[in-house]
Amino acid sequence: MNVLRQLTGLLGEDAVLRGSEDMAGHLTDWRGRYRGRAQCVALPSDTGQVAGVVRLCREAGAPIVVQGGNTSLCEGAVPRDDLPGTVVVSLARMRRIRSVDVANNSMVVDAGCVLAAIQEAAAAHDRLYPVSLGAEGSCQIGGNIATNAGGTGVLRYGNTRENVLGLEVVLPDGRIWSGLYGLRKNNTGFDLKHLFIGSEGTLGVITGATLKLHPLPTARAMAWLAVDSPQAALAVLARLQRRCSAALSAYELMNDVQLNIVLQHVSGRRAPLHASHPWHVLVELSDTCDEAELAAALQEVLEAASEDGELIDAALAASGQQQADWWAVRHGVSEGNKKAGIGINTDPAVPLSAVPAFIEQATEAAHRVLPGAPVIVVAHLGDGNVHFIPQASFEQWRALTPDQQDGLAHAVKQAVNEVAHALGGTFSAEHGIGQVLTDEMALFKPPVEIDLMHAVKRAFDPQQLFNPGRLLPATSLPKGIPND
Structure with missing residues (x-):
């Protein structure tokens, strides 16, 4: 039986998709840049079914690609083109x-x-x-969780890793590890959840999580x-x-290139300030205190920064x-x-003190490869993560x-990554590795x-079936089985 x-x-x-038309959305990334092949897409509805899928794939020697919302920027959720026997598990x-x-x-969630x-569910409980x-x-x-996502709240609350208390995981041998602990203290050996956080589906399928609320x-x-x-911006x-x-x-930084792109290409967006400026920062304070008190504290800081010449406008x-x-x-x-x-x-991410030098040096380095290219900068400045994006036109690319x-x-x-590395930084701060950055890992x-x-x-x-070709530098890959 196949x-x-x-x-x-x-x-x-209805829970097994096959054929290119039915699988189309699962075989490419959301930007349409990467495409792969698979023999089917499996859509389990609970942890037991995930375990069953894993056991069947293991027996058949079929590679497994685990897929969530498929929003990766690093080809992390797209099956490989050279492994057509892959089963995508959505x-x-x-x-x-x-x-x-x-x-x-x-909170415990699927x-x-x-x-x-x-x-929304947390907010319904005032959390x-x-x-x-x-x-x-x-x-x-x-x-x-599999990519240890960051986002705009890392400055105060940390990455996803800091907001996970426990996990439930289906292992590559089909066993289920039920580690959905809701504890802040559990000093009983290896904290196994941290092996799976950021592992990009290479060690198991995360099926449930206990999340930390605030x-x-x-x-x-x-x-x-x-x-x-x-x-x-750092001074402020x-x-x-x-x-x-x-x-x-x-504390979010962007340059005028980035702001103008949003205003031009995303409907309903308007410039917060009337004049054009080279750099912009969105700053937010939040607390459980009186709102007027919070606004007064923010205004006090901005007035002092303006008096000292650190602000152009606010x-x-x-x-x-x-x-x-x-x-x-x-x-x-x-x-x-x-x-x-x-x-x-x-x-990349670099120490906060190195962010200005990184932006300047990375721009010079990028322009040596792609002269004159517009450079988009949008940064989680409070944690040193700079999304540095040289841009080619569609015509240049085609x-x-x-x-x-x-x-x-x-x-x-x-x-760009060599500049970050020389400044004591990393080439991947929150997007992960996927298939795109394995050479950088090496x-x-x-x-x-x-x-x-x-x-x-x-x-x-040991069979190397889980998300093959991702996260780790190249090693031998499973052959995959042909389409039936």
Whole structure:
């Protein structure tokens, strides 16, 4: 009996997609840049079914690609073109909020829950799940955990890793590890959840999670700032940290190139300030105190910064709607960039003190490869993560062969990442590795780290069937089985 018939018997006819038309949305990324092949897409509805799918694929030697919301920028959820026997396991049907423990500030969810739905469920209990991304309306929590997603709240609340208390995982041998602990303290050996957070589906299928919740802020104050340089933005950040401490929940930097792209290509977005400026910052304070108190603290800092010449201009949000409108500008960057051209995305992080030098040196390095290219900068400045994106026009890109496109993108990324590495930074801060950055892993990671990661991979997945060709530098891949 072939694996397709077995999967259909396990899940039901409507839960196994086959044929290029039915599988189309699962075989390419959301930007349409990467495409792969698979023999089917399996849509299990609970953890037991996931375990059954894994056991069947293991017996058949079929590679497994785990797919959440498919919002990766690194080809992390797209099956490989050279492994047509792959089974894509989509968790889209696993969207249950299993429980909310208000006293414990925790929530247990299925891995297929959309991030925005989790935020809404937490808010219904006057709690906050603080991870916030531009893709939160479509990305799934399992994918967020598998990639250790960051977003705009890292400055205050940390990455996804800091907001996960426990996991439920189907292992490559089909066993289920039920580690859905809701504990802040559990000093009983290896903290296994951290092996799976950021592992990009290479060690198992995350099927459930216990998430850490926080008090829901009842007061917010927001400002949109114009500054003449990243150095000036850092100076204002230091003032805010001294005066406002933990109330500082977001500090987002973008250059005028990025802002103009959003205003031009995303409908309904308006410039927060009337004049044109080289650099912009969105700053948000949030707390459970009196809102007027929060706004007064923000205004006090901005007045002092203006007097010392660190600000060109600033506006304070006058209403909740204006706050939402400004966040819509920030969260419109991915949509705008997709429409504006071919962005060569890089995702480095450097120490905060090195951000200005990184932007300057990376721009010079990118222009040596792609002279005159517009450079988009949009940064989570509070945590040192700079999305540095040299952009080619659609016409420039189409004039190149696929090999030339790959070569150009690789050369630009390596030039930018070498600058980050020289400044004590990393080539991937929050997007992960996927299939796109495995060469960077080999180049920038110490060999002993790569050896240790391969050892963990072999211990969990000796057949190398889980998300092959991702995260780790090249090794032998499973042959895959032909389409039946």
